[in-house]
Amino acid sequence: MNLKTKIISVLIGLSAYSFAQDSSGEFHFPEPETTALSTPLSLWSTQYYIHEFRSGGAIPIVYANGESSGLFADTCDFCTASLEGTAYVTDSLGTITVINFAKSGDSSFVDCRACKKYASSKLKVESWGKTLWTKSEGFGDGVKNYRLIPFRTIAVDKDVIPYGTVIYIPKAKGKIIELPDGEQVTHDGYFFAGDTGGAIKKNHIDIFTGIYSGNPFSDVIKSNEGKTFEAVIVTDATIINALTEMHTK
Structure with a gap:
């Protein structure tokens, strides 16, 4: 089963209305x-759009209430997810978790300028590394x-x-x-x-x-x-x- 098929299968369970x-x-x-x-x-x-990646790397995905999600990202995945606002993260068991930008925290988890594609970006890249998340469903929340x-x-x-x-x-x-x-x-x-x-x-x-x-x-x-x-x-x-x-x- 390819990743797109897995996503659709998971989302049908999470959010049937979205697929209606x-x-x-x-x-x-x-x-x-x-x-x-x-x-x-x-x-x-x-x-x-929704950024898709597999859990890995050293940067923790932390929820806005301070709890750990148990998921991790590398620099570019974390920062791209922060930029897009929503991500599908696949863990080692193949389970997909939908995470959504919640707010910027007080401290940074990562320097997003260290990701080559954002090194010279004119956007406020520094704030992306402070992202705290919320667990979501479907295609994420506005x-x-x-x-x-x-x-x-x-x-x-x-x-x-x-x-x-x-x-x-x-x-x-x-x-x-x-x-x-x-x-x-x-x-x-x-x-x-x-x-x-x-x-x-x-x-x-x-x-x-x-x-x-x-x-x-x-x-x-x-x-x-x-x-x-x-x-x-x-x-x-x-x-x-x-x-x-x-x-x-």
Whole structure:
């Protein structure tokens, strides 16, 4: 059984509701009526995904309450998990634990600049080594008790896009995506503001892609603040309620 199959098997047990969302019908909301659109936005986007690794190395994964998880990471795995916010960690028995960023502690477990790919990063790498975790399930947790949903959840600056907002991105509509269960569907362009991040400021959004680390929205995800696209805030209650229910635990 390959790692992806193991992940799906484990997650079906942990979070059946998350996999109910994998049906193609959940991505077939109709194009919004003009009357169901509100504030126009000019945004730029990055993406984040679930980092997968095997427990090992010398750096402990410690929960926010101070308890040890019994899991360990090397420098790059720990720091990449901190950056992405969620990780699947496989132990020696093949059991997968879902860990989620909880908060930054007072002391550092590791210097993330020691990982070559972050040595010259302009991000606040130093804070990543202080990460404390919480045990999660499914695809991990966002803000306000929302669950993360692949290809639906976005991290936002709440002062620009309030949590719980639904936005419509025309350039995302029609893109073919592969859901965690392997089904390929056509995206309808709607996203839900259910998460945040330390680097997500002003008109920057971060699109969550689950276990998929490729770029499913190449016309949208440019990772360049100068490469903006248009989006609008949706006011259609039917779509807002559906995406809110999908994200609420």
